[in-house]
Amino acid sequence: MRIELERRANPSLLFSVLSPFLALTLTVFAGGIMFALLGKDPVSALYSFFIEPLLDIWSLHEIAIKAAPLILIGAGLSVCYRSNNWNIGAEGQFIAGAIAGAIVPVVFHDWHSSLVLPLMLIFGMIGGALYAAIPAFLKAQMNTNEILTSLMLVYIAQLFLDWLVRGPWRSPDAYNFPVTRDFAPEAILPELISSGRANLGFVFAIVAAVGLWIMMRYTLKGFEITVLGQSERAGRFAGFSSKRMIWFSMLLSGAFAGLAGISEVSGVIGKLQPIISPGYGFTAIIVAFLGRLNPLGIIAAGLFLALTYVGGEAVQLTLGVSDKVTRVFQGLLLFFVLSCDTLIQYRIRLVFSRFGQTSEGGAH
Amino acid sequence: MPAVGASAGGPLLAVRSLTKLFGSFAACNGIDLEIQPGEIHALLGENGAGKSTLVKMLFGVLAPTSGEIVWKGEAVRIPSPGAARRLGIGMVFQHFSLFEALTVAENIALSLSPGISLSKVADEASRLSHLYGLPLDPKAHVADLSVGERQRIEIVRALLQNPELIILDEPTSVLTPQEADRLFETLDKLKTEGRSVLYISHRLEEVQRICDRATVLRHGKVTGACDPRKETPASLARMMVGSDVASVSTAGTNTKGDVLLEARHLSVPARTPFAVALKNVCLKVRGGEVLAIAGVAGNGQGELFDALSGEYPAADASAVFIRNKPAGNLGITARRLMGAGFVPEERHGHAAVPSLPLSDNLVLARNQSDRRTFLGGGVLGIIKHAVVRLASRRISETMDVRKSGDDPAAGSLSGGNLQKYIVGRELDRQPSVLIVNQPTWGVDAGAASRIRQALVDLAKSGSAVLVISQDLDEIFEVATEIAVISEGRLSDAYPAHALTREKIGLLMGGMYGKTEGEEVAHAH
Ligand SMILES: Nc1ncnc2c1ncn2[C@@H]1O[C@H](COP(=O)(O)OP(=O)(O)OP(=O)(O)O)[C@@H](O)[C@H]1O
């Protein structure tokens, strides 16, 4: 017996619109079952996971803080994915951006100026973009698979950061802890409103997402991205170059990831340390797909996945379950999004006998 | 071999008031049709009549809105192509569904059960392809094959399933006369084996030659059935179109102007192992001329188009001149800005992106040449959708493009209507040089004559037109000069009136009448 996917003649339009919501519902159900298996009351566990964080100012700020990098990176990735370039290494570009941006406050810590912060942000974007330029170069010039190269570069970035904060950049007054010196106040991304910690990074994310949405919807560049993603040959006919698109999309998503990285370090952590991301660069892939590769959808998806981080921390405190539940929820969500999308396009058929030996006229 | 005639005497397939709605648009409207075992049944109709839609329902690609399909006397539902194949229905699509990166054998294997080894598939495919006279190299990559060769894959793939009914959607529109003759032998063989064929074609002569019965569709309805052998092509065309088909008028003199398009010793190495290298191609087209390039598919037509369009520029700037300026190393955008327009052979995924609306497909070809009209916002390049849509509507009206809705996805247009749009998209900007590869592939008689007339008229207005075509009738209808391409070499150009089919046939074989060639080559 084997399982076959058959393309549906008429995929339902209604369901393809509903798909993300269906996936969310299924995720919540599956999460409830998981909590029940862990011996917790599913209703109250789900309540503390999904609802409670929304009722309190402090956790709303936390959601904004976590949503910022997810939206920023996810929006950049959507451009890549729409143009058929599969950048999986945003996590590495995030770290590269954080490191490049931190050059100013760490290496030139004696320099105090209002230019520090803008320079850091610019360096962050350049750092992320340069790091993404490696897989872009390899793909455009050597025809390598960007999925592999961008992913492998993540580990290099992580280990490089680790080495930096333990070695050359370690703070002289941190008692041998692997951290850099604390950033000076002018190197800190300002908070948005006085009620909590949410910082300017959230504004960057929204501006970037809305900007990309406008680009995709109204400009020739957006059109170019769509065309090259659908058909390279038609793109060539239109005078678009898929090689240049590799560079454009990779550098853009790299720069966005780098900006997210430096914003996180400057606005939330205040220094470099071995681990600066709870996997934002990977979670942003889920965000991009949950948001249908549409920057506005990505804003919503980013907020929701930020909720899974905050909710995960909450249930860890109140119920004493592992913080891995966040990962489980994110995994479930990606699984359901992809399977909903697939099942809307295809139907499953079980085949019991081999082809060629099927009975004649086996019509339904 | 097939178990034929399950319900003795009755039709193999019957269709009762089959209807397909796209929104409120009825592509097929209450169609009745019967196919007897062992008959070749023609389905005729102009572009957009609903032929492809009907057969897609028979093959499980589209779900009928209402109506009934009866297979060997039993009402059936065909939810998928797999189900259709299991019933014994095979199909060769108008637009192929092949994976370019895979080999012929791999593509065939994909539609079979995964258990069968590739070498077995390859063996079986070569056996069938010899048996039915459809030469194929199982190891060749699809990307490197001509349209005609790709079609053979589809036919062999359908035959491998041992079907009782084979549906062919415009199979000969891409074949050379010789290839088409072979196909007819294949079809005859299938018929003697007791299989039925449902045959869609715009070529009425061949319908008369091979088909036993014909059903005519117009605007989604059956308008008649006949024995094609008792009709004339003109009477068949009248049944399809509802009126007489205009023939292309070349009346009036073409004033020959300057040389607007020229290739000087254009040589291009083969890009892939299966591509054809262009060898020392020289051609000149003056304003007012239509140079037609005849030749058997796969002799470098696609490569010539790529080099002339600049999609794959040559290394040498002086290999191609457009309006007397060297353009050999320029890309397609630069050449468009010099006044050239291009119509490639493949509609889906080359000339148009099927999933995008028509208006977007207008931007596809004219995003730089009409930058001022279509784009605003300076460097931002904001697409003025309203303006583009207006222009798109104008093109559809001029070319009489039939479609459902105002701005539907290009892929939802019938093949011929999309072709009218793609040609119209270029004509609309009055290019001074137009290069067209297979202008009327799969286009009905009425629309074909309209497209050809437009090409002729463009030349009359002073532009240089280059037409690459396999269709000799078409070539003699439009050309003022004719050259022949064979194995990447181009013959000299001859005035159209100085050539006969026989002479072209000789040139296609690569036998250059050098002495004769010299005397007429400079005749103009
Ligand atoms: N998926 C679709 N959505 C909307 N309209 C469609 C779709 N498919 C086909 N149509 C419309 O249905 C009509 C019939 O199309 P069809 O492809 O069956 O024509 P055809 O007879 O095969 O023409 P041709 O000879 O040009 O191939 C056309 O007007 C086309 O625009």
Ligand SMILES: [Mg+2]
């Ligand atoms: Mg058709």
